[in-house]
Every structure is written in C-alpha cells, then in structure tokens.
Amino acid sequence: MSEPLLSVRGLTKHFRLEGSGLFEKGPTLKAVDDIDFDVAQGETLGLVGESGCGKSTTARLVLRLIEPTAGSVVFDGTDVLKCSKDELQKLRREMQIVFQDPMSSLNPRMSVGVSIAEPLRFHGLGNQIERFARARDFLEIVGLSTDYFDRLPHEFSGGQNQRVAIARALILRPKLVILDEPVSALDVSIRAQILKLLEELQRDFRLTYVFISHDLSVVKRFCERTAVLYLGKIVEIAESEKLYREPLHPYTQALIDAIPVPDPSNRNIVQRAGLEGDVPSPINPPSGCRFHTRCPKRMERCSTEAPPLQSVAPGHQVACFLYR
Amino acid sequence: MAEPILRVEGLKTQFKLRAGTLKAVDGISFTLEPGKVLCIVGESGSGKSVTAQSILRLVEPPGRVVEGRVLYRDKDLLTLSEREIERIRGDRICMVFQDPMTSLNPVFTIGEQIAEGLRAHQGLNRAAARARAIELLKLVGIPNPEARCDDYPHQFSGGMRQRALIAAAIACEPDILIADEPTTALDVTIQAQILKLLADLQRRLNSAMILITHDLGVVANLADQVLVMYAGRMAEYGDVQTVFRDPKHPYTVGLMNSIIRLEEPRDAELRSIPGAPLVPINPPPGCGFRFRCPKAIERCSQEAPEPRVDRQGHAFACHVAELNGAQA
Numbered sequence: 001m002s003e004p005l006l007s008v009r010g011l012t013k014h015f016r017l018e019g020s021g022l023f024e025k026g027p028t029l030k031a032v033d034d035i036d037f038d039v040a041q042g043e044t045l046g047l048v049g050e051s052g053c054g055k056s057t058t059a060r061l062v063l064r065l066i067e068p069t070a071g072s073v074v075f076d077g078t079d080v081l082k083c084s085k086d087e088l089q090k091l092r093r094e095m096q097i098v099f100q101d102p103m104s105s106l107n108p109r110m111s112v113g114v115s116i117a118e119p120l121r122f123h124g125l126g127n128q129i130e131r132f133a134r135a136r137d138f139l140e141i142v143g144l145s146t147d148y149f150d151r152l153p154h155e156f157s158g159g160q161n162q163r164v165a166i167a168r169a170l171i172l173r174p175k176l177v178i179l180d181e182p183v184s185a186l187d188v189s190i191r192a193q194i195l196k197l198l199e200e201l202q203r204d205f206r207l208t209y210v211f212i213s214h215d216l217s218v219v220k221r222f223c224e225r226t227a228v229l230y231l232g233k234i235v236e237i238a239e240s241e242k243l244y245r246e247p248l249h250p251y252t253q254a255l256i257d258a259i260p261v262p263d264p265s266n267r268n269i270v271q272r273a274g275l276e277g278d279v280p281s282p283i284n285p286p287s288g289c290r291f292h293t294r295c296p297k298r299m300e301r302c303s304t305e306a307p308p309l310q311s312v313a314p315g316h317q318v319a320c321f322l323y324r
Numbered sequence: 325m326a327e328p329i330l331r332v333e334g335l336k337t338q339f340k341l342r343a344g345t346l347k348a349v350d351g352i353s354f355t356l357e358p359g360k361v362l363c364i365v366g367e368s369g370s371g372k373s374v375t376a377q378s379i380l381r382l383v384e385p386p387g388r389v390v391e392g393r394v395l396y397r398d399k400d401l402l403t404l405s406e407r408e409i410e411r412i413r414g415d416r417i418c419m420v421f422q423d424p425m426t427s428l429n430p431v432f433t434i435g436e437q438i439a440e441g442l443r444a445h446q447g448l449n450r451a452a453a454r455a456r457a458i459e460l461l462k463l464v465g466i467p468n469p470e471a472r473c474d475d476y477p478h479q480f481s482g483g484m485r486q487r488a489l490i491a492a493a494i495a496c497e498p499d500i501l502i503a504d505e506p507t508t509a510l511d512v513t514i515q516a517q518i519l520k521l522l523a524d525l526q527r528r529l530n531s532a533m534i535l536i537t538h539d540l541g542v543v544a545n546l547a548d549q550v551l552v553m554y555a556g557r558m559a560e561y562g563d564v565q566t567v568f569r570d571p572k573h574p575y576t577v578g579l580m581n582s583i584i585r586l587e588e589p590r591d592a593e594l595r596s597i598p599g600a601p602l603v604p605i606n607p608p609p610g611c612g613f614r615f616r617c618p619k620a621i622e623r624c625s626q627e628a629p630e631p632r633v634d635r636q637g638h639a640f641a642c643h644v645a646e647l648n649g650a651q652a
Binding site for chain 1: 367368481482483484511512513514515516517519520523524538539540541542543544545546547564565568578579580582583584585586587588589590592594595596597598600601616
C-alpha cells in the first residue's frame with residue numbers, strides 16, 4: 001500500500017461526566033479507546049457498529065470537531081491534532097462530512113443553492129457570482145436541476161436534500177469525505193440512488209471515503225474494507241467481502257446473523273438463537289474484552305485481559321483470544 | 325379459513341392541510357385471522373401508520389377517518405362511543421409504538437405503567453397488579469424484574485424500554501397486537517431479540533398481530549400475510565410466500581430489488597426505484613405509483629387500478645399486471 005491518505009493511531013476520546021457531588025469526580029465515558037486504522041487514497045473504509053460503539057465520535061475526532069484525549073490523526077502528511085487554527089481551517093477544505101439527516105444539517109431558511117455555495121463564502125473563495133455559478137454546477141453534478149437553486153429544503157424529498165448536502169460537501173473539492181450514516185434516514189427504494197451517486201462522485205473526483213453505518217449489508221456493498229467497532233474498540237478489520245465470508249470475531253458473526261434475511265422460507269431471526277443481553281454502557285465498560293459479557297465463546301481470560309488487535313492474514317486483523 | 329378477528333373495509337383517512345387534502349389512507353381493506361401476523365409494508369407517506377391509528381381511532385385533527393368500517397367481533401370500531409372504544413383499546417387491541425421513550429411516561433415507574441392497564445381493564449388491586457407486572461417483565465426478558473419494576477424509564481436501555489412497552493401491551497392478553505415499527509429505533513442485535521420476543525409471545529398468547537415496518541427482512545421473518553401500501557393505497561396483498569416468490573405489483577418488485585442483500589457480490593448492480601415516494605396531498609387521478617413505474621401505460625394516468633384478487637387470495641392493484649395476468 002502506498003502512503004495512506006489518512007492514518008489514525010491510538011485515537012482515544014474519554015468524556016468526563018458530571019459527578020453527583022460538587023467536588024466529586026464523575027465517571028468516565030470511553031467513547032473511543034485507542035483505535036488505529038489507515039485509509040488509502042481513493043479507498044472507502046467502512047466503520048460499522050451499534051450505538052455507543054464510537055463510530056460517530058471517531059468521525060468528529062478525525063475532523064477535529066472535538067478534541068481527542070490522546071492519539072494522532074495524520075491526513076495527507078499533516079498531523080491534524082497538532083496543527084494551528086489557520087492550518088486547520090485550510091485542512092478542513094480537504095476533509096468534509098455528510099450527516100445522516102439532511103433536514104437537520106441544512107438551514108431551513110436558506111435556499112439550497114445558497115447552502116451549497118456557503119462553504120465557498122466561509123473560506124473566502126470567489127465573489128458571489130462565481131460562487132453561485134459553482135453551486136449551480138454542483139446541483140447538476142449531484143443530479144438536480146439548476147432550476148432548483150432557489151428552492152428551500154422543505155420543498156424537497158429526503159433523497160433530494162441528501163443530494164444537496166453532498167453537493168455542499170463537495171464544492172470545496174475535498175480529498176476525504178466522511179459519510180456518517182448517509183442513507184440511513186432514506187427510504188429503501190431510494191438508498192441505492194444515493195449510493196450510486198456517491199460511487200460516481202468518488203470516481204469523478206478521486207475521493208476517499210470513510211463510511212459510517214450501523215447497517216452491515218450497506219457497508220459490505222459500499223466499502224472495500226470494513227472495521228467493526230464495539231464499545232469504542234475495533235474488534236475486527238478486513239476486506240469487506242472477506243469479513244462477510246469469514247468473520248472471525250464472535251461479535252462480527254453476531255452482527256451478520258442479526259440481519260433479518262428477506263426470505264420467508266429462511267426465518268433466520270425467529271428460528272435461531274441470537275446474541276443475548278444488552279449493549280453495555282460505555283461508562284465503565286466491561287473489563288478485559290469488552291464483548292465478553294455477551295460472547296457465546298468467552299473463555300476465562302476474556303474477562304480479565306483485553307485481546308489486542310492482531311494480524312491473522314494479510315489485511316485481516318482481529319482482537320480475540322480465539323485466534324492466537 | 326378461520327373467521328377473521330378483524331375486518332377492515334374501504335378505510336379512508338384524510339388530513340385537511342393548508343396545502344390541500346392529504347389522502348393518507350385511501351380505501352384500504354384487509355382481514356386479519358386470529359393468531360396470524362399481518363405485516364403492512366411501505367415507505368414514508370404510504371399511510372401504514374395512519375392505517376393502524378385509524379383502527380384504534382387514534383388519529384388526531386386535522387386528520388379524520390372519513391369512510392370505511394373496522395369490524396371487530398361484529399362491532400364497527402369506528403361507530404363505537406368514546407367509552408366503548410376505550411374499553412377495547414389497551415385491553416383487547418393493544419399498540420406498541422416505534423419510540424419507547426416517547427410512549428412511556430417519564431414520571432411513573434415501569435411497574436406502575438404496566439399495572440395501570442391491569443387495574444383499569446381487569447380491576448386488579450394495587451398489589452395484584454404489581455405482582456402481575458413483575459411476572460410480565462420476567463416474561464419479556466427483563467433480568468431481576470422485582471427490582472427493575474420500580475425503575476423509571478430513563479433507567480432502562482432502549483431495548484429494555486421496548487420490552488417494557490411490549491409487557492404493557494400484552495398485559496391483558498389482547499386479541500390483537502398492533503406494533504408500529506417496533507424495532508426501527510433499535511440496534512441490530514437488539515432488534516433481533518425484540519423480533520424473536522414478539523414472535524414468541526404472539527404464538528404463546530395466540531394473539532393476532534399487525535406489524536408495521538419498512539424492512540422486508542422483518543416481514544419475511546414474521547408475516548403470514550403482507551399488505552404493501554403506496555401513497556395511501558393498497559399495491560399488493562397476499563400470503564407472504566406468494567408475495568415474495570411472485571410479486572405482481574411493479575412497486576413490490578421494485579422494493580424487493582432495492583434490498584441490499586448481504587450475500588450479493590460487491591460489484592452487483594445497486595438497484596433503486598427512480599424518483600421519490602409520492603406524498604398524496606391532492607393526489608392526481610390514476611395510479612399513485614405511475615410516476616416511478618417502469619411499466620406505466622396511458623391508462624395508469626387516467627384511472628386508479630382497482631384491486632383484483634386471484635383464486636389464492638393474492639390481490640394487486642395494477643393495470644399492467646392485470647393485462648399480463650389475462651394473457652397468461
């Protein structure tokens with residue numbers, strides 16, 4: 001692999017919660033706990049996991065929208081976490097994010113055209129005529145008519161608004177786009193429209209994506225490689241096809257088995273035993289391997305010792321004592 | 325075929341909005357047999373939730389049921405007095421909503437909220453209702469129910485809240501359980517647990533169930549019958565095996581094709597339905613799906629297709645499928 005575009009090492013974010021007394025220290029929420037991953041230029045890496053696994057916190061840390069507790073994020077040769085405010089501002093032109101719900105990420109009183117042009121204004125690029133012309137170009141690029149420039153978000157469907165949000169993220173011509181559940185709020189019949197658009201844009205603009213989702217089927221279809229997160233830790237990372245065909249970590253296996261199969265002659269959920277128990281809280285997570293409380297294959301050492309993420313095959317890493 | 329426990333006939337529910345009349349439910353009919361599961365599938369704006377709310381008369385102004393009948397044990401629920409419907413609601417027909425946080429009252433304990441229905445409908449005293457609430461919490465898989473009974477909703481996780489809500493809904497062993505997207509707000513592994521629980525309880529209590537969902541995987545796992553809705557109307561209705569094996573309506577076909585299947589290779593084509601779901605505010609004449617339909621013919625814009633039922637009870641409302649059926 002050539003030099004990765006994004007390289008994350010030991011990334012950690014602990015939130016100190018409020019204590020019950022005035023001088024009492026509150027508990028610590030370990031949202032992201034010492035994770036490493038690389039994303040190559042032009043690649044799509046999927047981050048998949050359930051609520052509280054730290055996938056969205058990771059996205060915000062990479063963009064330095066929140067400050068990490070520890071670790072490093074190197075983007076295109078620059079350490080994002082060490083650079084100055086000015087440098088960060090410049091860097092942010094190259095790293096953009098698209099959120100799950102376009103209705104809440106777009107200003108309801110701003111026409112979609114002005115919204116799309118807004119990042120150009122923010123970064124002081126071009127005059128208004130140039131900026132609006134550019135916004136019109138990007139409306140077309142995401143498959144919307146330029147006639148829609150003056151419309152407001154509420155006049156659009158969810159899918160159309162997500163196109164607007166994508167146009168706004170791309171207008172600065174970033175190298176990296178973080179997609180945080182970009183199709184989760186959309187109807188099933190239009191998800192593929194947006195995924196296809198994202199694939200086309202990736203080719204045309206040579207984009208690198210980090211794709212965050214709770215839906216393993218979508219991640220597997222869209223991402224070359226996938227990292228599975230559980231309570232702030234990466235438990236497995238591999239090529240998506242391989243992860244699906246030979247999942248090693250018991251949690252990855254459970255995630256795959258928990259997807260309801262759309263075939264009435266294979267009632268996989270109601271006929272098979274699934275994973276028991278709740279996802280534990282990231283406040284005081286379980287000791288040792290964080291998955292041991294729910295793991296059907298737990299051994300004695302799992303409750304005391306945390307398994308490190310280790311290579312089991314080229315490009316395939318897993319954090320589980322079963323594979324040592 | 326058993327005598328149906330619920331028969332919905334020509335149900336129409338409309339909302340008078342400033343922009344016009346939203347025909348949320350526009351002539352829906354179906355029957356529910358005792359002990360069976362009917363899944364209502366559709367996208368946003370299809371009218372699936374309003375259908376459920378109309379059955380229990382939970383539609384609030386500016387919405388109103390304008391036509392149709394909902395027959396339950398020879399009574400039309402739509403003509404009952406407020407008192408009579410209240411006696412059925414929460415007792416014989418119960419509902420589980422998508423978001424357990426908004427349907428649980430934050431200032432009462434979980435146990436109190438389950439006991440409430442038991443005291444109101446079954447006349448149990450405080451102690452007996454509490455004992456039964458604990459039993460129910462145990463039944464839905466809440467660990468340590470004696471202690472958790474006194475917890476407040478915020479002390480429960482999302483999955484546990486949904487379990488508690490299910491416990492409240494089945495407290496009076498209803499004839500019909502209506503679940504509106506009961507697992508949509510939950511994590512995948514928790515969704516699997518709740519689906520299993522619903523299937524298990526439904527079988528054990530032999531209740532009939534109406535499950536509303538947008539997820540065809542959920543449908544395939546639980547349904548006996550499927551009703552596919554689009555823009556307030558029925559697109560297709562039939563036995564789950566038949567609808568999945570041989571979908572007739574182009575919308576059902578499109579939905580099936582849009583599923584991103586885990587087992588598909590990564591380079592498989594991503595398929596979708598062009599356009600966006602129609603919001604039926606002052607809907608134009610003809611079939612609501614024709615704007616997105618790959619098979620639309622001229623007739624589709626002139627008259628709305630009426631549902632046709634074949635001998636197996638498989639119904640679909642589509643001019644083109646009807647023509648094809650006639651040729652075959």
